[in-house]
Amino acid sequence: MSRASTTFVDTKQDVDGRDKPGHDGAGKRRIIRFAAAMAVVLLAISGAFAGWVASLGPLPLEQARKVSTSIVDRNGKLLRAYAMADGRWRLPVDAKTGVDPGYLKLLLAYEDRRFHSHRGVDPLALGRAALQLMTRGHIVSGGSTITMQLARLMEPRRERSVYAKLRQMVRAIQIERQLNKDQILDLYLALAPFGGNLEGVRAASIAYFGKEPKRLSLAEAALLVALPQSPETRRLDRHPEVARAARDRVLERMVNEQRVTEEDSVQAKAVSVPRLRKPMPILAPHSSDQSMATVKDTPVIKLTLDAGLQKTLEALARDRAIAQGPNISVAMIAVDNESGDVLARVGSSDYFDERRAGQVDMTRAVRSPGSTLKPFIYGLAFEDGFVHPESLIDDRPIRFGSYAPENFDMTFQGTVPVRKALQLSLNVPAIALLDRVGSSRLSSRLKQAGGNLVLPKDEAPGLAMGLGGVGVTLQDLAQLYAGLARLGTTKPLREIMIAKDERDPMRLMDQAAAWQVGNVLIGTPPPENGVHNRIAFKTGTSYGYRDAWSVGFDGRITIGVWVGRPDGAPVAGLVGRTAAAPILFDAFARTGKTFAPLPKPPKGALIAGNAKLPVPLRRFRPIGELVRTGSDQAPRIQFPLNGSRIDVDRSNDGQFSAMPVKVAGGVLPLTMLVNGIAVGEIGSRRQRLVEPPGPGFARLTVIDATGAADTVVIRVQ
Structure with a gap:
């Protein structure tokens, strides 16, 4: 009985499977197979997900x-x-x-x-x-x-x-x-x-x-x-x-x-919401367009402009153009004297005004400058040493070949100080000085300083360029006038900020001459709205009343103003002094800064009244007019003749050989100068060999013991 019972119990356990041999191994295998299947599924999902992520490609940054x-x-x-x-x-x-x-x-x-x-x-x-x-x-x-x-x-x-x-x-x-x-x-x-x-x-x-x-x-x-x-x-x-x-x-x-x-x-x-969009800012549109054309593929272009000054001058140009009349535009440019950076550029009075050709940048347009080049004629005359601001000069009818210049008001002032001649912008004295300085020399010096003068085709520089018979841009004029404020050196204008500034100064004239020009111009009578002795400025009016100019500077900034019609049509009564000068003085007043004084006189600047000047400087005399002191005849250069061309041999190393200079008259000792630099004395034989400075124009001057002098200009080739 007990054996059968035991057999029953064993059979039940076998049926339940609790003690069936090998059961644990089978269960584990099922779990492993399930886990493996899940792993395969997860791996497939992961692979598919990874493939999908890869299919997205890189971020479109x-x-x-x-x-x-x-x-x-x-x-x-x-x-x-x-x-x-x-x-x-x-x-x-x-x-x-x-x-x-x-x-x-x-x-x-x-x-x-x-x-x-x-x-x-x-x-x-x-x-x-x-x-x-x-x-x-x-x-x-x-x-x-x-x-x-x-x-x-x-x-x-x-x-x-x-x-x-x-x-x-x-x-x-x-x-x-x-x-x-x-x-x-x-x-x-x-x-x-x-x-x-x-x-x-x-x-x-x-x-x-x-x-x-x-x-x-x-x-x-x-x-x-x-x-x-x-x-x-x-x-x-x-x-x-x-x-x-x-x-x-x-x-x-x-x-x-x-x-x-x-x-x-x-x-x-409680604050209402805006219902209309405001326009995007469009300050300095001409400068912006130019920078976009110059700098490519750059998200942010930094200019040297000052937004506050730019906005102020744009508003001034717009208001004054409307006051001047229909179709008339106003352009302005402001330059930092020290750096040559453009602080403001107003190319037109209204960028979107088609009647005024608003999208044409008149600061870069070539126009006749009128009398605005005169200060540079006087500056070179001061540099050459044959005239001084207190020298006397004649303003009388005169003829240079077939050219007979006249003053703007068709009158003559007689004998006046050089200072007054420049301040009143008298034409005859300016042309007389240009005749002695030399038109080609003036042109080459201004070009050397960054002022590109545009002459009519196949025409050489002539005396008429002193009164506006040449083309120039407002930005070049501003650069040249800033050179006066810098005491004789100009710097190329910069408008786009770059990491490294490699602009080198360029020579305009010597320091003393530049200071003398500024000292004269600051005394120019200002317009009705102007303050005396604050701004050194000059005005100009082109032929036919087509362009009115005014360019001025203080110790900090130079501003140039142009007024006229962009199409070049004449405008009756358009004169620099009444149309452009008031805008210039308003522009300075609206810069928000006090007037900065001009530089102090440099070493070597001669400051004296007419009576205390050396005899040759007391009165300007044209080339060929002799200066006499007492009973002695003034010195006169007999060779080379004024205006002659001298062919000089060159040595193997490219140096020019010396050329002879012969002098008559004068009280010994005689001092010889080449381009204003003393090169020695001339003895009793009154002749000397002189080394020319190089190809081009050269100015030869002889001064005797009494201060009497003679000068000729030659061309060495």
């Missing part, structure tokens, strides 16, 4: 970083921006320095409060959004992070699906691996849509508020936070009330989260 080209001034202020090729406005943003910190705090609190801690995806935000959707039946808050929104902006898609959201999450993780948080925020702030063709917080702030987003009110900040969520349905120029309601919801939520006080919220809600 290069395309996302494309922005509108921005032209900024020397301090980084926006002068002008150019829309992208597809018409969108997208301006680069630096969140740290270019955006209101209050706006950034509001944005992150509303859109992504854990922005600085998550890795692209915020599981808590996603879970909260899903729970709100299930419990309330509609979207209360989104689960997308700033990085996920950036991913969507980089690869815009219309559909809203699980696939699209998954793609954003993957891209967000990739973005976080390649960019730091500051770069992500900058890129988001540049790409976020604000309605129409506005992208980025800078474009939106400028278009809606007319200012950079550096300082925003609470109402403005809340509005900019609300717009990107639904930019088209909240466009301010189409749906301002919808935009206002969205802004108010942002404020309410911030109050609920205790980030904004109730009082501040109420005040912000």
Whole structure:
């Protein structure tokens, strides 16, 4: 009985399988097979997911970083921006320095409060959004992070699906691996849509508020936070009330989260929203266009201009052009004397005025300069030492061959000091000095200093160039006048900021001569609105009343003004003194800075009245007119003759051989000068061998013991 019972029990255990031999091995094998199958499935899913991620390709960062080209001034202020090729406005943003910190705090609190801690995806935000959707039946808050929104902006898609959201999450993780948080925020702030063709917080702030987003009110900040969520349905120029309601919801939520006080919220809600877009800034349009043509593929081009001064002078030019009459335009340029940087350039009175050819840059247009070249004639005369500001000079009818210059008012002043002759812009004294200085020498010296004079085709420099018979641009005139302020050296004008400035100074005239010119010009009687002895300036009027000029400088800045018709038509009564000079003095007054004094006289500058000048300097005498002292005959250069061409042999090393100079008359000892530099004395034989300075024009001067002198100009070849 016991044996049968034992057999029954064993059979049951076998049926239950509890003690069946090999059972543990079979179970383990099933588990292993299941795990292996799951691993294969997971591996397949992982492989497929990895393949899908790989199929997405690299992040389109290069395309996302494309922005509108921005032209900024020397301090980084926006002068002008150019829309992208597809018409969108997208301006680069630096969140740290270019955006209101209050706006950034509001944005992150509303859109992504854990922005600085998550890795692209915020599981808590996603879970909260899903729970709100299930419990309330509609979207209360989104689960997308700033990085996920950036991913969507980089690869815009219309559909809203699980696939699209998954793609954003993957891209967000990739973005976080390649960019730091500051770069992500900058890129988001540049790409976020604000309605129409506005992208980025800078474009939106400028278009809606007319200012950079550096300082925003609470109402403005809340509005900019609300717009990107639904930019088209909240466009301010189409749906301002919808935009206002969205802004108010942002404020309410911030109050609920205790980030904004109730009082501040109420005040912000009371502010109306803009209903119209403001135009993008277009300061310095001509300079901007020129820089765009010069600098390629650069998102931000920095100019030397000062936005404040540029805006002031543009307004002045516009107002004065309207006052001058129809079709008349005004151009101005302001240059820093020390650096040669262009601080303001107004190419026309109105860039968009077709009647005034507004898009033509008249600061670069070649026009007749009138009398504005006269100071350089006097400067070279001072440099050569045959005249002084206190010397006397005749203003009488005179003829140079077939050319008989006349003064603007058709009268003559008689004998006047050289200082007065320049201040009154008398024509006859200027031409007499130019005849002695030499037209070719004046032309080559101005060209050497950066002033490109344009002569009629196949025409050589002549005396008429002293009265405007030549072409020049306003910017070249400004560069030359700045050279007077710099005591004789010019610097090429610079308008585009570059890392390394390699401009070398160029010689205009010696220091003493440049100072003497400035000292004379500062005494020129100013126009009715001007202050005496503050600005050294000169006016000019071209032939036929086509161009009115005024160029002046103080110790800090040089400003040039042109008034006329861009088409070159004459304008009755258009005179530099009445049309351009008042604008010049207004421009100086509106720079916002006090007048800077001119430089002090340099060493070697002769400061004396006429009576105390050396005898040869007391009165200017044209070439060939002898100076007599007592009963002695003044010295006279017999060879070479004035105006002659001298062929001089060259040695093997290229040096010119000496040429003979013969002198008659004069009281010994006789001093010989070549181009104003003493080269020795001439003995009793009254002749000497002189080494020419090189090919080109040379000025030979002989001075005797009494101070009597004679000068000839020759051409060495």
